[in-house]
Amino acid sequence: GHLDRALGKPAPAPVVKLPRPAILRGAKKHDVTICGAGFAGSVLARQFAEVSGKRVLLVDKRDHVAGNAYDCLDDAGILIHRYGPHIFHTNSDDVFNWLGRFTEWRPYEHRVLAQVGDRSVPMPINRTTLNALYGLNLRSDAEAETFLASQAEPVRDIRTSRDVVVNAIGTELYETFFQGYTRKQWGLDPSQLDKSVTARVPTRTNTDDRYFTDKHQAMPREGYTRMFERMLDHPGIERALGTDFHDLEPADKGGLVVYTGPIDAYFGHRFGTLPYRSLRFRHETLDQPQFQPVGVVNFPAEDVPHTRITEYKHLTGQSHARTSISYEYPSAEGDPYYPIPRPENQELFRRYDALAAAEPGVIFAGRLGSYRYYNMDQVVGQALAIHRRLGARQAVPDVM
Ligand code: FAD
Ligand code: UDP
Incomplete structure:
Protein backbone atom coordinates (compact mmCIF):
# COMPACT_ATOMS: atom_id res chain seq x y z
CA GLY A 1 0.00 0.00 0.00
CA HIS A 2 2.68 2.52 0.99
CA LEU A 3 4.64 1.69 -2.12
CA ASP A 4 1.63 2.42 -4.32
CA ARG A 5 1.26 5.81 -2.76
CA ALA A 6 4.96 6.55 -3.01
CA LEU A 7 4.83 5.86 -6.72
CA GLY A 8 2.40 8.73 -7.07
CA LYS A 9 -0.32 9.19 -9.63
CA PRO A 10 0.34 7.92 -13.14
CA ALA A 11 0.04 10.28 -16.08
CA PRO A 12 -3.59 11.26 -16.71
CA ALA A 13 -5.40 9.22 -19.35
CA PRO A 14 -6.02 11.04 -22.64
CA VAL A 15 -9.23 13.05 -22.52
CA VAL A 16 -11.95 11.52 -24.65
CA LYS A 17 -14.85 13.89 -25.13
CA LEU A 18 -18.09 11.93 -24.88
CA PRO A 19 -21.53 13.35 -25.53
CA ARG A 20 -22.95 14.60 -22.26
CA PRO A 21 -25.75 12.23 -21.13
CA ALA A 22 -29.01 13.95 -22.09
CA ILE A 23 -30.49 13.30 -18.69
CA LEU A 24 -27.82 15.47 -17.05
CA ARG A 25 -28.17 18.52 -19.29
CA GLY A 26 -29.42 21.23 -17.01
CA ALA A 27 -29.49 18.89 -14.03
CA LYS A 28 -29.42 20.54 -10.62
CA LYS A 29 -26.27 20.66 -8.58
CA HIS A 30 -26.10 17.69 -6.28
CA ASP A 31 -24.33 17.20 -2.98
CA VAL A 32 -23.73 13.48 -3.37
CA THR A 33 -23.21 11.49 -6.58
CA ILE A 34 -23.76 7.76 -6.32
CA CYS A 35 -22.61 5.25 -8.92
CA GLY A 36 -24.77 2.11 -8.89
CA ALA A 37 -28.43 1.68 -7.94
CA GLY A 38 -28.03 -1.74 -6.28
CA PHE A 39 -28.37 -2.29 -2.54
CA ALA A 40 -25.19 -0.35 -1.68
CA GLY A 41 -25.98 2.73 -3.77
CA SER A 42 -29.72 2.81 -3.10
CA VAL A 43 -29.48 2.41 0.68
CA LEU A 44 -26.90 5.20 0.80
CA ALA A 45 -29.03 7.39 -1.50
CA ARG A 46 -31.96 7.08 0.89
CA GLN A 47 -29.85 7.76 4.00
CA PHE A 48 -28.10 10.81 2.54
CA ALA A 49 -31.39 12.24 1.24
CA GLU A 50 -33.57 11.49 4.23
CA VAL A 51 -31.25 11.59 7.25
CA SER A 52 -28.60 14.07 6.08
CA GLY A 53 -30.89 16.25 3.95
CA LYS A 54 -28.56 16.04 0.95
CA ARG A 55 -29.47 16.22 -2.74
CA VAL A 56 -28.45 12.94 -4.31
CA LEU A 57 -27.85 12.01 -7.95
CA LEU A 58 -28.01 8.22 -8.40
CA VAL A 59 -26.60 6.93 -11.68
CA ASP A 60 -26.66 3.42 -13.07
CA LYS A 61 -25.61 2.32 -16.51
CA ARG A 62 -28.41 -0.23 -16.60
CA ASP A 63 -31.93 0.95 -17.42
CA HIS A 64 -33.30 -0.19 -14.05
CA VAL A 65 -32.68 0.08 -10.31
CA ALA A 66 -32.04 -2.78 -7.84
CA GLY A 67 -28.70 -3.92 -9.32
CA ASN A 68 -28.37 -7.68 -9.46
CA ALA A 69 -31.43 -8.09 -7.23
CA TYR A 70 -33.64 -6.72 -10.04
CA ASP A 71 -36.85 -8.68 -10.65
CA CYS A 72 -39.55 -8.15 -13.26
CA LEU A 73 -42.50 -9.84 -14.92
CA ASP A 74 -41.51 -11.92 -17.95
CA ASP A 75 -43.62 -12.24 -21.10
CA ALA A 76 -45.89 -14.77 -19.38
CA GLY A 77 -46.46 -12.41 -16.43
CA ILE A 78 -44.35 -14.46 -14.03
CA LEU A 79 -42.05 -12.63 -11.61
CA ILE A 80 -38.45 -13.65 -12.32
CA HIS A 81 -35.01 -12.50 -11.18
CA ARG A 82 -33.12 -11.38 -14.26
CA TYR A 83 -29.70 -11.94 -12.67
CA GLY A 84 -30.39 -15.20 -10.86
CA PRO A 85 -32.16 -16.27 -7.68
CA HIS A 86 -31.99 -13.80 -4.78
CA ILE A 87 -33.14 -15.16 -1.44
CA PHE A 88 -33.16 -12.73 1.45
CA HIS A 89 -31.88 -13.94 4.82
CA THR A 90 -30.26 -12.14 7.74
CA ASN A 91 -29.54 -12.35 11.45
CA SER A 92 -29.60 -8.56 11.72
CA ASP A 93 -32.77 -7.03 13.16
CA ASP A 94 -31.49 -3.59 12.07
CA VAL A 95 -31.13 -4.58 8.43
CA PHE A 96 -34.44 -6.46 8.36
CA ASN A 97 -36.33 -3.59 9.99
CA TRP A 98 -34.71 -0.90 7.86
CA LEU A 99 -35.68 -2.67 4.62
CA GLY A 100 -39.08 -3.40 6.13
CA ARG A 101 -39.91 0.29 5.81
CA PHE A 102 -40.09 -0.23 2.05
CA THR A 103 -41.73 -3.63 1.73
CA GLU A 104 -43.95 -6.16 3.37
CA TRP A 105 -42.30 -9.51 3.82
CA ARG A 106 -43.47 -12.93 2.70
CA PRO A 107 -41.96 -15.67 4.88
CA TYR A 108 -39.89 -18.02 2.73
CA GLU A 109 -37.46 -20.73 3.78
CA HIS A 110 -35.22 -21.73 0.91
CA ARG A 111 -34.66 -25.41 0.13
CA VAL A 112 -32.19 -26.87 -2.36
CA LEU A 113 -31.82 -30.37 -3.79
CA ALA A 114 -28.64 -31.66 -5.41
CA GLN A 115 -28.94 -33.96 -8.41
CA VAL A 116 -26.60 -36.91 -7.85
CA GLY A 117 -26.95 -39.57 -10.53
CA ASP A 118 -30.68 -40.13 -10.83
CA ARG A 119 -31.38 -39.06 -7.26
CA SER A 120 -32.24 -35.70 -5.74
CA VAL A 121 -30.91 -35.27 -2.21
CA PRO A 122 -30.97 -32.36 0.25
CA MET A 123 -28.15 -29.80 0.02
CA PRO A 124 -26.55 -28.74 2.42
CA ILE A 125 -25.67 -32.35 3.20
CA ALA A 199 -17.43 -22.78 3.96
CA ARG A 200 -20.62 -20.85 3.09
CA VAL A 201 -22.33 -24.24 2.82
CA PRO A 202 -22.43 -26.20 6.11
CA THR A 203 -22.78 -29.95 6.71
CA ARG A 204 -25.50 -31.02 9.15
CA THR A 205 -26.02 -34.07 11.29
CA ASN A 206 -29.72 -33.29 11.83
CA THR A 207 -32.49 -33.39 9.21
CA ASP A 208 -32.89 -29.62 8.79
CA ASP A 209 -33.17 -29.25 5.02
CA ARG A 210 -33.29 -25.44 4.85
CA TYR A 211 -30.48 -23.76 2.90
CA PHE A 212 -30.18 -21.01 5.52
CA THR A 213 -30.68 -20.94 9.27
CA ASP A 214 -30.83 -17.15 9.74
CA LYS A 215 -33.28 -15.55 12.15
CA HIS A 216 -35.03 -13.67 9.34
CA GLN A 217 -35.85 -15.48 6.10
CA ALA A 218 -38.33 -13.71 3.85
CA MET A 219 -38.89 -12.26 0.40
CA PRO A 220 -40.15 -8.75 -0.40
CA ARG A 221 -43.83 -9.45 -0.99
CA GLU A 222 -44.09 -7.45 -4.23
CA GLY A 223 -40.53 -8.15 -5.30
CA TYR A 224 -37.15 -6.47 -4.95
CA THR A 225 -37.69 -3.85 -7.64
CA ARG A 226 -40.86 -2.58 -5.95
CA MET A 227 -38.94 -2.35 -2.66
CA PHE A 228 -36.21 -0.30 -4.36
CA GLU A 229 -38.84 1.97 -5.99
CA ARG A 230 -40.17 2.86 -2.55
CA MET A 231 -36.67 3.28 -1.10
CA LEU A 232 -35.76 5.73 -3.85
CA ASP A 233 -39.06 7.61 -3.77
CA HIS A 234 -37.74 10.70 -1.96
CA PRO A 235 -37.64 14.31 -3.18
CA GLY A 236 -33.90 14.46 -2.45
CA ILE A 237 -33.08 11.64 -4.89
CA GLU A 238 -32.75 12.15 -8.63
CA ARG A 239 -31.98 9.19 -10.87
CA ALA A 240 -30.01 8.97 -14.07
CA LEU A 241 -30.51 5.47 -15.45
CA GLY A 242 -28.75 4.29 -18.59
CA THR A 243 -25.88 6.57 -17.58
CA ASP A 244 -22.28 5.47 -17.14
CA PHE A 245 -20.63 7.11 -14.14
CA HIS A 246 -17.41 7.42 -16.14
CA ASP A 247 -19.23 9.68 -18.64
CA LEU A 248 -20.04 12.25 -15.96
CA GLU A 249 -18.08 15.48 -16.08
CA PRO A 250 -16.50 16.85 -12.90
CA ALA A 251 -19.18 19.56 -12.84
CA ASP A 252 -21.88 16.86 -12.71
CA LYS A 253 -20.49 15.47 -9.47
CA GLY A 254 -21.24 16.57 -5.95
CA GLY A 255 -18.67 17.07 -3.21
CA LEU A 256 -19.07 13.46 -2.18
CA VAL A 257 -19.01 10.46 -4.50
CA VAL A 258 -20.13 6.94 -3.60
CA TYR A 259 -18.83 4.35 -6.05
CA THR A 260 -20.31 0.83 -6.00
CA GLY A 261 -19.00 -0.45 -9.36
CA PRO A 262 -15.86 -2.58 -9.79
CA ILE A 263 -13.03 -0.84 -7.93
CA ASP A 264 -10.43 -1.58 -10.63
CA ALA A 265 -12.61 0.11 -13.27
CA TYR A 266 -12.69 3.32 -11.21
CA PHE A 267 -8.91 3.49 -11.43
CA GLY A 268 -8.78 2.62 -15.13
CA HIS A 269 -7.46 -0.90 -14.35
CA ARG A 270 -4.05 0.69 -13.84
CA PHE A 271 -2.63 -2.29 -11.93
CA GLY A 272 -4.35 -4.82 -14.20
CA THR A 273 -7.90 -6.23 -14.16
CA LEU A 274 -9.27 -7.60 -10.93
CA PRO A 275 -11.00 -10.90 -11.75
CA TYR A 276 -14.78 -11.14 -11.33
CA ARG A 277 -16.83 -14.23 -12.22
CA SER A 278 -19.89 -13.85 -14.42
CA LEU A 279 -22.90 -15.97 -15.33
CA ARG A 280 -25.07 -16.45 -18.36
CA PHE A 281 -28.75 -17.14 -17.70
CA ARG A 282 -31.15 -19.11 -19.86
CA HIS A 283 -34.68 -18.11 -18.88
CA GLU A 284 -37.57 -20.36 -19.99
CA THR A 285 -41.32 -20.48 -19.46
CA LEU A 286 -42.96 -23.91 -19.45
CA ASP A 287 -46.59 -24.90 -20.08
CA GLN A 288 -46.98 -26.64 -16.76
CA PRO A 289 -47.69 -25.28 -13.30
CA GLN A 290 -44.57 -26.77 -11.66
CA PHE A 291 -41.18 -27.97 -12.89
CA GLN A 292 -39.28 -29.11 -9.76
CA PRO A 293 -40.21 -29.67 -6.10
CA VAL A 294 -38.07 -26.86 -4.64
CA GLY A 295 -36.82 -23.38 -5.60
CA VAL A 296 -33.34 -24.47 -6.65
CA VAL A 297 -31.81 -27.75 -7.85
CA ASN A 298 -27.99 -27.88 -7.93
CA PHE A 299 -26.04 -29.94 -10.48
CA PRO A 300 -22.66 -30.82 -8.99
CA ALA A 301 -21.68 -33.16 -11.88
CA GLU A 302 -18.89 -31.64 -13.93
CA ASP A 303 -20.24 -32.97 -17.25
CA VAL A 304 -23.51 -31.04 -16.89
CA PRO A 305 -22.82 -27.48 -18.09
CA HIS A 306 -25.19 -25.60 -15.77
CA THR A 307 -24.67 -25.27 -12.02
CA ARG A 308 -28.29 -24.87 -10.98
CA ILE A 309 -31.91 -24.45 -12.08
CA THR A 310 -34.21 -22.02 -10.30
CA GLU A 311 -38.00 -22.14 -10.42
CA TYR A 312 -39.14 -18.69 -9.32
CA LYS A 313 -42.69 -19.43 -8.22
CA HIS A 314 -41.31 -21.26 -5.16
CA LEU A 315 -39.45 -18.08 -4.16
CA THR A 316 -42.21 -15.60 -4.89
CA GLY A 317 -45.30 -17.63 -3.98
CA GLN A 318 -46.97 -16.55 -7.21
CA SER A 319 -49.87 -18.66 -8.54
CA HIS A 320 -49.84 -19.10 -12.30
CA ALA A 321 -50.84 -21.84 -14.73
CA ARG A 322 -47.33 -21.77 -16.24
CA THR A 323 -43.91 -21.63 -14.63
CA SER A 324 -40.61 -19.87 -15.36
CA ILE A 325 -37.18 -21.31 -14.67
CA SER A 326 -33.60 -20.30 -15.32
CA TYR A 327 -30.42 -22.22 -15.91
CA GLU A 328 -27.10 -20.74 -14.79
CA TYR A 329 -23.97 -21.13 -16.89
CA PRO A 330 -20.85 -19.72 -15.24
CA SER A 331 -18.64 -17.64 -17.48
CA ALA A 332 -15.46 -15.55 -17.44
CA GLU A 333 -17.08 -12.99 -19.78
CA GLY A 334 -19.97 -10.71 -18.99
CA ASP A 335 -21.14 -8.41 -16.20
CA PRO A 336 -19.07 -8.75 -13.03
CA TYR A 337 -21.11 -10.71 -10.45
CA TYR A 338 -18.73 -12.42 -8.04
CA PRO A 339 -15.36 -11.30 -6.69
CA ILE A 340 -13.13 -14.40 -6.76
CA PRO A 341 -11.74 -15.02 -3.27
CA ARG A 342 -8.13 -16.19 -3.52
CA PRO A 343 -4.85 -14.77 -2.22
CA GLU A 344 -3.47 -13.26 -5.44
CA ASN A 345 -6.75 -11.43 -6.12
CA GLN A 346 -6.86 -10.11 -2.56
CA GLU A 347 -3.29 -8.87 -3.06
CA LEU A 348 -4.29 -6.97 -6.21
CA PHE A 349 -7.41 -5.64 -4.48
CA ARG A 350 -5.26 -4.30 -1.64
CA ARG A 351 -3.31 -2.19 -4.14
CA TYR A 352 -6.54 -0.66 -5.47
CA ASP A 353 -7.84 -0.29 -1.93
CA ALA A 354 -4.77 1.79 -1.06
CA LEU A 355 -5.59 4.11 -3.97
CA ALA A 356 -9.20 4.24 -2.79
CA ALA A 357 -8.16 5.24 0.73
CA ALA A 358 -6.17 8.12 -0.73
CA GLU A 359 -8.93 9.30 -3.10
CA PRO A 360 -10.46 12.39 -1.52
CA GLY A 361 -14.24 12.64 -1.31
CA VAL A 362 -14.92 9.17 -2.72
CA ILE A 363 -16.34 6.21 -0.82
CA PHE A 364 -16.15 2.69 -2.22
CA ALA A 365 -18.92 0.31 -1.21
CA GLY A 366 -20.84 -2.83 -2.14
CA ARG A 367 -19.82 -6.18 -3.50
CA LEU A 368 -17.83 -4.84 -6.44
CA GLY A 369 -16.45 -1.72 -4.75
CA SER A 370 -15.22 -3.67 -1.72
CA TYR A 371 -14.31 -6.83 -3.69
CA ARG A 372 -16.03 -8.92 -1.01
CA TYR A 373 -18.35 -11.92 -1.52
CA TYR A 374 -21.16 -10.13 0.34
CA ASN A 375 -24.78 -11.25 0.59
CA MET A 376 -27.50 -8.63 0.23
CA ASP A 377 -27.92 -8.12 3.96
CA GLN A 378 -24.19 -7.59 4.42
CA VAL A 379 -24.23 -4.91 1.72
CA VAL A 380 -27.17 -3.16 3.43
CA GLY A 381 -25.36 -3.40 6.78
CA GLN A 382 -22.18 -1.98 5.26
CA ALA A 383 -24.09 0.92 3.65
CA LEU A 384 -25.91 1.81 6.88
CA ALA A 385 -22.58 1.69 8.77
CA ILE A 386 -20.85 3.93 6.21
CA HIS A 387 -23.58 6.53 6.52
CA ARG A 388 -23.53 6.35 10.30
CA ARG A 389 -19.76 6.83 10.39
CA LEU A 390 -19.88 9.84 8.10
CA GLY A 391 -22.72 11.35 10.08
CA ALA A 392 -20.82 10.91 13.32
CA ARG A 393 -17.81 12.67 11.85
CA GLN A 394 -20.08 15.27 10.18
CA ALA A 395 -17.88 14.64 7.19
CA VAL A 396 -20.54 14.91 4.52
CA PRO A 397 -19.19 17.79 2.48
CA ASP A 398 -21.46 20.66 1.50
CA VAL A 399 -22.18 21.57 -2.07
CA MET A 400 -19.02 22.40 -3.98
P1 FAD B 1 -24.89 -4.58 -7.52
O1 FAD B 1 -26.24 -5.09 -7.25
O2 FAD B 1 -24.00 -5.30 -8.47
O3 FAD B 1 -25.06 -3.07 -8.02
C1 FAD B 1 -24.00 -2.36 -8.62
C2 FAD B 1 -24.62 -1.48 -9.69
O4 FAD B 1 -23.61 -0.58 -10.17
C3 FAD B 1 -25.12 -2.26 -10.90
O5 FAD B 1 -26.49 -2.03 -11.10
C4 FAD B 1 -24.27 -1.73 -12.05
O6 FAD B 1 -24.99 -1.60 -13.26
C5 FAD B 1 -23.84 -0.37 -11.54
N1 FAD B 1 -22.60 0.11 -12.13
C6 FAD B 1 -21.40 -0.50 -12.16
N2 FAD B 1 -20.50 0.27 -12.82
C7 FAD B 1 -21.16 1.39 -13.19
C8 FAD B 1 -20.78 2.56 -13.92
N3 FAD B 1 -19.54 2.74 -14.38
N4 FAD B 1 -21.71 3.51 -14.14
C9 FAD B 1 -22.99 3.35 -13.72
N5 FAD B 1 -23.40 2.26 -13.02
C10 FAD B 1 -22.50 1.29 -12.78
N6 FAD B 1 -27.33 -12.31 -1.97
C11 FAD B 1 -28.16 -12.79 -1.01
O7 FAD B 1 -28.21 -12.22 0.09
N7 FAD B 1 -28.97 -13.87 -1.24
C12 FAD B 1 -28.97 -14.51 -2.44
O8 FAD B 1 -29.70 -15.48 -2.63
C13 FAD B 1 -28.10 -14.04 -3.46
N8 FAD B 1 -28.07 -14.66 -4.65
C14 FAD B 1 -27.27 -14.18 -5.63
C15 FAD B 1 -27.28 -14.81 -6.88
C16 FAD B 1 -26.49 -14.34 -7.90
C17 FAD B 1 -26.52 -15.04 -9.23
C18 FAD B 1 -25.65 -13.21 -7.69
C19 FAD B 1 -24.79 -12.69 -8.80
C20 FAD B 1 -25.62 -12.59 -6.46
C21 FAD B 1 -26.43 -13.05 -5.42
N9 FAD B 1 -26.46 -12.44 -4.17
C22 FAD B 1 -27.28 -12.91 -3.19
C23 FAD B 1 -25.59 -11.28 -3.87
C24 FAD B 1 -26.29 -9.95 -4.14
O9 FAD B 1 -26.58 -9.85 -5.51
C25 FAD B 1 -25.36 -8.82 -3.74
O10 FAD B 1 -24.94 -8.93 -2.40
C26 FAD B 1 -25.98 -7.43 -3.87
O11 FAD B 1 -26.91 -7.35 -4.93
C27 FAD B 1 -24.86 -6.45 -4.10
O12 FAD B 1 -25.35 -5.14 -4.16
P2 FAD B 1 -24.38 -4.00 -4.68
O13 FAD B 1 -25.15 -2.73 -4.62
O14 FAD B 1 -23.09 -4.07 -3.98
O15 FAD B 1 -24.02 -4.41 -6.19
N1 UDP C 1 -21.02 -25.23 -3.61
C1 UDP C 1 -20.81 -26.48 -4.14
N2 UDP C 1 -21.89 -27.31 -4.34
C2 UDP C 1 -23.16 -26.93 -4.06
C3 UDP C 1 -23.37 -25.66 -3.51
C4 UDP C 1 -22.29 -24.83 -3.31
O1 UDP C 1 -19.69 -26.85 -4.44
O2 UDP C 1 -24.08 -27.72 -4.26
C5 UDP C 1 -19.86 -24.36 -3.40
C6 UDP C 1 -19.54 -23.58 -4.67
O3 UDP C 1 -18.15 -23.32 -4.72
C7 UDP C 1 -20.31 -22.31 -4.46
C8 UDP C 1 -20.08 -22.07 -2.98
O4 UDP C 1 -20.13 -23.39 -2.41
O5 UDP C 1 -19.84 -21.27 -5.26
C9 UDP C 1 -21.06 -21.17 -2.28
O6 UDP C 1 -22.38 -21.64 -2.51
P1 UDP C 1 -23.63 -20.65 -2.47
O7 UDP C 1 -24.86 -21.46 -2.66
O8 UDP C 1 -23.53 -19.79 -1.26
O9 UDP C 1 -23.34 -19.76 -3.78
P2 UDP C 1 -24.11 -18.46 -4.38
O10 UDP C 1 -25.57 -18.62 -4.08
O11 UDP C 1 -23.48 -17.28 -3.73
O12 UDP C 1 -23.82 -18.54 -5.84
Missing part, protein backbone atom coordinates in the same frame (compact mmCIF):
# COMPACT_ATOMS: atom_id res chain seq x y z
CA ASN A 126 -27.73 -33.51 6.19
CA ARG A 127 -28.67 -36.84 7.76
CA THR A 128 -31.32 -37.45 5.08
CA THR A 129 -28.67 -36.92 2.39
CA LEU A 130 -26.30 -39.43 3.99
CA ASN A 131 -29.03 -42.05 4.49
CA ALA A 132 -30.24 -41.72 0.88
CA LEU A 133 -26.78 -41.78 -0.64
CA TYR A 134 -25.29 -44.65 1.36
CA GLY A 135 -28.48 -46.64 2.10
CA LEU A 136 -27.92 -46.02 5.80
CA ASN A 137 -30.33 -45.64 8.66
CA LEU A 138 -28.60 -43.01 10.81
CA ARG A 139 -31.17 -42.02 13.42
CA SER A 140 -29.50 -39.35 15.54
CA ASP A 141 -27.05 -36.47 15.31
CA ALA A 142 -24.56 -38.61 17.20
CA GLU A 143 -24.81 -41.44 14.65
CA ALA A 144 -24.43 -39.05 11.74
CA GLU A 145 -21.48 -37.40 13.45
CA THR A 146 -19.77 -40.76 13.89
CA PHE A 147 -20.35 -41.56 10.23
CA LEU A 148 -18.95 -38.22 9.05
CA ALA A 149 -15.96 -38.63 11.36
CA SER A 150 -15.27 -41.98 9.66
CA GLN A 151 -15.25 -40.20 6.28
CA ALA A 152 -13.35 -37.04 7.30
CA GLU A 153 -9.69 -36.68 6.36
CA PRO A 154 -8.13 -34.20 8.81
CA VAL A 155 -6.16 -31.38 7.16
CA ARG A 156 -3.66 -29.69 9.44
CA ASP A 157 -3.59 -26.22 7.91
CA ILE A 158 -7.01 -25.44 6.45
CA ARG A 159 -6.58 -22.73 3.82
CA THR A 160 -8.48 -23.66 0.67
CA SER A 161 -12.03 -24.54 -0.31
CA ARG A 162 -10.86 -28.12 -0.76
CA ASP A 163 -9.21 -28.31 2.67
CA VAL A 164 -12.26 -27.12 4.55
CA VAL A 165 -14.59 -29.70 2.97
CA VAL A 166 -12.25 -32.71 2.90
CA ASN A 167 -11.34 -32.04 6.53
CA ALA A 168 -15.01 -32.16 7.54
CA ILE A 169 -16.51 -34.87 5.30
CA GLY A 170 -13.75 -36.58 3.31
CA THR A 171 -12.86 -36.94 -0.35
CA GLU A 172 -15.86 -38.95 -1.53
CA LEU A 173 -18.55 -36.51 -0.38
CA TYR A 174 -16.30 -33.62 -1.43
CA GLU A 175 -16.06 -34.97 -4.96
CA THR A 176 -19.77 -35.76 -5.14
CA PHE A 177 -21.06 -32.36 -4.01
CA PHE A 178 -18.31 -29.72 -4.17
CA GLN A 179 -15.56 -30.46 -6.65
CA GLY A 180 -17.47 -30.33 -9.93
CA TYR A 181 -19.87 -27.58 -8.90
CA THR A 182 -17.01 -25.36 -7.76
CA ARG A 183 -14.88 -25.99 -10.84
CA LYS A 184 -17.84 -24.98 -13.00
CA GLN A 185 -18.91 -22.01 -10.89
CA TRP A 186 -15.47 -20.44 -10.56
CA GLY A 187 -13.44 -21.93 -13.39
CA LEU A 188 -10.98 -22.96 -10.66
CA ASP A 189 -10.37 -26.05 -8.60
CA PRO A 190 -11.50 -25.68 -4.96
CA SER A 191 -7.82 -26.00 -3.98
CA GLN A 192 -7.28 -22.63 -5.70
CA LEU A 193 -10.01 -20.78 -3.76
CA ASP A 194 -10.10 -19.44 -0.21
CA LYS A 195 -11.81 -21.69 2.30
CA SER A 196 -14.46 -19.00 2.81
CA VAL A 197 -16.16 -19.96 -0.49
CA THR A 198 -17.24 -23.54 0.22
